Amino acid sequence: MAKHPVSLTVNGDEHDLLIEPRKTLLAVLRDTIGLTGTKEGCSTGDCGACTVIVDGKAVTSCMVLGVTASGKEITTIEGLASEGELHPIQQAFIDTGGYQCGFCTPGFIMASKALVDENPDRTEEEFRHALGGNICRCTGYTKILEAVLQAAEEIRATS
Amino acid sequence: MSEYSVVGQKLPRVDAVEKVTGAAQYGADVHPAGMLYGKIVRSKHAHANILSVDTSEAEKLPGVRAIITQDDVPSGRRVFATDKVLYLGEPLAAVAATDPDIAEEAAELIKIEYEVLPVVQDVIESIKPSAPRLHGDATKDGPNRRNISSKIKELSNSEADDNSNEIRKLEAELEKYADEVYYNISAESHTEAGDVKKGFAESDVVVEDTYFIPRVHQTYMEPHVSVASADSSGKITVWASTQGPFAIRSGIAGTLGIPLTQINVIGTTMGGGFGGRFGVIITHVPAVLLSQKSGRPVRVQMTREEEFLDGRPAPGCVIKLKTGATKDGHILARQALAFWDSGSVSGASIGSTIRVRGVYKIPNIKVDAYGVHTNKSGTAAYRAPGAPQAIFAGESQLDDIAEQIGMDPVKFRLMNMREEGDAVPAGGSEPKVGYKETLEAVADAAGWWDREADDNQGWGVAVGDWTNGCGPGGVYVSVHEDGSARIFHGSMDITGTDTAITQIIAEILTIPYENVTIRRGDTDSAPYSTGSGGSVVTFTMGNTAKLAAEDARRRILELASERLNTNEDNLELRDGAVHVITADPPKSISLGELAAFSLSTTGGPIVGKGSFARQPSTPALAAQIAKVEVDPDTGRTRVLKLVASQDVGFAINPMAVEGQIEGGTVQGYAWAMMEEMQYGENGNINPGFVDYRVPTSADLPTVQSVIVEVPAPNGPYGAKGVGEPPITPTLATMANAVNDAIGVRITELPIKPEKVVEALKNNGHEA
Numbered sequence: 001m002a003k004h005p006v007s008l009t010v011n012g013d014e015h016d017l018l019i020e021p022r023k024t025l026l027a028v029l030r031d032t033i034g035l036t037g038t039k040e041g042c043s044t045g046d047c048g049a050c051t052v053i054v055d056g057k058a059v060t061s062c063m064v065l066g067v068t069a070s071g072k073e074i075t076t077i078e079g080l081a082s083e084g085e086l087h088p089i090q091q092a093f094i095d096t097g098g099y100q101c102g103f104c105t106p107g108f109i110m111a112s113k114a115l116v117d118e119n120p121d122r123t124e125e126e127f128r129h130a131l132g133g134n135i136c137r138c139t140g141y142t143k144i145l146e147a148v149l150q151a152a153e154e155i156r157a158t159s
Numbered sequence: 160m161s162e163y164s165v166v167g168q169k170l171p172r173v174d175a176v177e178k179v180t181g182a183a184q185y186g187a188d189v190h191p192a193g194m195l196y197g198k199i200v201r202s203k204h205a206h207a208n209i210l211s212v213d214t215s216e217a218e219k220l221p222g223v224r225a226i227i228t229q230d231d232v233p234s235g236r237r238v239f240a241t242d243k244v245l246y247l248g249e250p251l252a253a254v255a256a257t258d259p260d261i262a263e264e265a266a267e268l269i270k271i272e273y274e275v276l277p278v279v280q281d282v283i284e285s286i287k288p289s290a291p292r293l294h295g296d297a298t299k300d301g302p303n304r305r306n307i308s309s310k311i312k313e314l315s316n317s318e319a320d321d322n323s324n325e326i327r328k329l330e331a332e333l334e335k336y337a338d339e340v341y342y343n344i345s346a347e348s349h350t351e352a353g354d355v356k357k358g359f360a361e362s363d364v365v366v367e368d369t370y371f372i373p374r375v376h377q378t379y380m381e382p383h384v385s386v387a388s389a390d391s392s393g394k395i396t397v398w399a400s401t402q403g404p405f406a407i408r409s410g411i412a413g414t415l416g417i418p419l420t421q422i423n424v425i426g427t428t429m430g431g432g433f434g435g436r437f438g439v440i441i442t443h444v445p446a447v448l449l450s451q452k453s454g455r456p457v458r459v460q461m462t463r464e465e466e467f468l469d470g471r472p473a474p475g476c477v478i479k480l481k482t483g484a485t486k487d488g489h490i491l492a493r494q495a496l497a498f499w500d501s502g503s504v505s506g507a508s509i510g511s512t513i514r515v516r517g518v519y520k521i522p523n524i525k526v527d528a529y530g531v532h533t534n535k536s537g538t539a540a541y542r543a544p545g546a547p548q549a550i551f552a553g554e555s556q557l558d559d560i561a562e563q564i565g566m567d568p569v570k571f572r573l574m575n576m577r578e579e580g581d582a583v584p585a586g587g588s589e590p591k592v593g594y595k596e597t598l599e600a601v602a603d604a605a606g607w608w609d610r611e612a613d614d615n616q617g618w619g620v621a622v623g624d625w626t627n628g629c630g631p632g633g634v635y636v637s638v639h640e641d642g643s644a645r646i647f648h649g650s651m652d653i654t655g656t657d658t659a660i661t662q663i664i665a666e667i668l669t670i671p672y673e674n675v676t677i678r679r680g681d682t683d684s685a686p687y688s689t690g691s692g693g694s695v696v697t698f699t700m701g702n703t704a705k706l707a708a709e710d711a712r713r714r715i716l717e718l719a720s721e722r723l724n725t726n727e728d729n730l731e732l733r734d735g736a737v738h739v740i741t742a743d744p745p746k747s748i749s750l751g752e753l754a755a756f757s758l759s760t761t762g763g764p765i766v767g768k769g770s771f772a773r774q775p776s777t778p779a780l781a782a783q784i785a786k787v788e789v790d791p792d793t794g795r796t797r798v799l800k801l802v803a804s805q806d807v808g809f810a811i812n813p814m815a816v817e818g819q820i821e822g823g824t825v826q827g828y829a830w831a832m833m834e835e836m837q838y839g840e841n842g843n844i845n846p847g848f849v850d851y852r853v854p855t856s857a858d859l860p861t862v863q864s865v866i867v868e869v870p871a872p873n874g875p876y877g878a879k880g881v882g883e884p885p886i887t888p889t890l891a892t893m894a895n896a897v898n899d900a901i902g903v904r905i906t907e908l909p910i911k912p913e914k915v916v917e918a919l920k921n922n923g924h925e926a
């Protein structure tokens with residue numbers, strides 16, 4: 001299948017790639033660029049494990065074709081910690097025990113980051129509904145919500 | 160204050176940073192150079208004879224490197240179907256190609272000719288003489304037949320005359336066939352104690368009902384995956400997402416006739432398991448065969464759809480249950496007849512039917528259970544396998560009895576619970592278990608005793624029991640010159656067990672938790688370890704870790720005695736150093752100094768070894784209370800409160816223990832209210848998250864967990880396995896709450912809105 005030139009910025013690094021039009025952004029990130037922190041849980045946009053941030057918005061990368069992401073700025077879980085410091089959301093997931101098997105965690109953290117960046121003042125109930133596109137099978141969500149609320153509070157306090 | 164400084168603390172997990180940064184390596188993250196992508200070719204029919212398999216077109220597709228069928232299995236053990244398929248999605252062949260999309264295209268190009276056969280997907284339909292037979296021919300001497308007419312007759316002479324509902328119809332139908340020989344029966348299990356006939360005769364109240372529990376999928380978030388690499392010397396390396404690398408090693412060896420130690424299994428970080436991640440053939444064996452044929456490493460990764468078609472989910476079942484009690488609340492007898500849907504192969508937790516006994520003194524009990532074949536994939540364990548199903552029936556019926564005799568459901572349960580010293584049916588006597596403490600704790604925490612409910616609101620309670628398993632394991636611990644310790648073992652971390660092991664070793668060596676690291680070996684390097692299922696890990700590996708740390712401590716004291724020139728009786732290990740108890744001024748030597756000293760001794764470095772197999776376990780109880788509100792017009796149930804307590808023996812890491820309770824409870828909630836694998840005329844019809852809904856954070860409120868600690872005599876620090884118990888009572892908790900809210904007893908899960916509306920309509924409610 002013919003390949004197309006695609007230029008992406010991922011976690012601040014520019015990538016000029018040749019990719020088949022049928023490859024999803026998820027496949028480009030994992031198989032072409034080698035960033036495997038973003039997970040594939042369903043390939044149908046229903047579980048949120050592959051959530052990344054594209055131009056500031058959380059998207060399920062299995063639902064985006066790689067070629068359509070050309071020219072966009074993408075942040076994955078690998079790009080969240082800076083200078084050896086964990087992002088407050090990552091730290092909050094550790095502090096509260098907001099992960100277990102960890103497979104959904106990158107997606108949850110990226111979805112939470114987009115929500116907190118957009119508006120850290122959401123109530124618990126609002127976060128509950130806003131995170132309804134991400135599935136976690138281990139935690140029952142109790143500690144994930146604790147994590148997101150803790151991070152939101154910290155981000156509010158420092159902004 | 161706790162007598163311990165590391166165990167019993169809410170510490171961050173040892174794998175915390177790798178899990179929140181995306182660094183953890185799961186199965187699909189493994190990518191050896193030259194790796195090919197495998198794809199399994201699956202049956203498009205639920206029951207069919209295979210007339211031909213033509214791979215010629217697929218072979219011509221550029222990028223295809225290997226195609227395998229059953230002909231490529233030298234041992235002859237069944238990996239792929241040949242003459243007949245028994246369920247939709249059954250593997251027929253597999254391909255490996257240079258790109259996942261090419262592999263998928265090639266799989267589509269393999270032409271299979273089918274002769275479609277009649278399908279049976281319901282256990283009651285399947286046992287009828289008229290049902291299509293899955294295994295063997297149609298003769299009366301064929302396999303999988305039993306004469307179970309007497310069992311059905313025993314329970315079918317109901318006095319109830321309500322023929323309006325599905326359950327009565329079903330019973331009537333069974334009665335019709337009561338004298339026949341039944342087919343498609345894969346296994347049976349029978350238990351009897353006392354005399355149920357006598358028990359029912361002496362009872363003031365007898366309640367009977369039939370309970371339908373659907374097949375549900377464990378729905379671990381990481382689909383099955385393995386990467387296999389067979390090198391030219393015949394050595395096979397498998398990166399497997401599995402709960403039991405050693406079981407996968409022996410499974411591959413047995414299936415393919417390869418010497419055990421020619422196979423090295425590397426367990427990758429596991430994206431959830433819940434009992435469903437032990438299968439050998441599912442992806443591991445096809446990956447090995449593809450790698451052997453292509454001479455390249457091959458990854459076989461299931462899609463979510465394949466998980467639903469060809470995973471090994473939890474069996475559904477039909478349980479007919481009858482309970483008798485006196486009007487002052489003593490349960491006298493209980494009898495069950497159960498049919499478990501084992502799918503195309505045998506084995507479906509049928510022995511768990513006896514869990515209808517619960518934790519109660521029931522002097523007369525009889526259980527007859529059968530596994531029944533249907534045109535579905537086989538089943539496997541799912542968190543306390545079989546218990547949620549049996550306990551749903553048992554605990555639902557207890558509430559109906561409590562209601563009939565006018566007794567509070569919590570008090571009724573407390574009154575009938577077994578006590579320490581009571582004889583247990585399996586022999587011996589009941590150990591000290593926090594049955595009553597756990598139920599009382601949840602009642603107190605939930606506000607049960609002064610509960611209030613508005614219209615259409617209700618409260619439900621249920622308890623479930625489970626006992627952790629036990630198995631062989633080995634642990635090494637080394638102490639280094641900087642005073643840190645390193646653990647080496649081979650058991651898979653099942654969401655927190657590595658952390659528990661680390662806490663135990665830090666506690667015994669009296670060094671900070673941060674100074675202990677843990678490393679998992681593969682099956683080539685690590686000592687044998689039992690699989691991480693059955694809530695065994697903390698119990699087994701915790702005990703093993705304790706032995707290893709104590710062994711290291713022996714060497715530490717020996718070295719200190721030599722170094723400090725004093726008898727070991729004068730020495731004490733505390734705060735990471737060995738102190739001379741009687742010394743004035745104080746005299747001590749740090750672990751780091753001792754580790755450095757050890758290198759120049761004749762005895763050598765500090766290496767502790769722990770090896771353990773089994774000790775009797777102690778049962779654990781989970782007790783839960785839900786408050787719900789049911790909308791009688793839409794049938795929708797909203798959870799207002801969900802409280803879960805559990806006797807965990809001792810919580811080595813309370814944060815991790817709470818996580819298990821919360822997660823297990825929500826899985827139980829989902830089984831009660833949402834989840835059901837559905838089957839149409841040609842197999843599963845809901846193989847994806849749109850049609851098979853699992854809960855999200857938007858579906859229910861925060862679960863409140865309550866830890867109860869009644870120590871287990873043989874558990875490390877008194878700990879019991881905590882993973883499985885919390886799912887066991889929730890199915891009944893929810894059904895009992897719905898019943899309390901609107902007076903409707905739902906016996907067929909899940910409690911979907913349409914069922915509630917229908918049931919209310921039958922009760923005369925007008926929407």
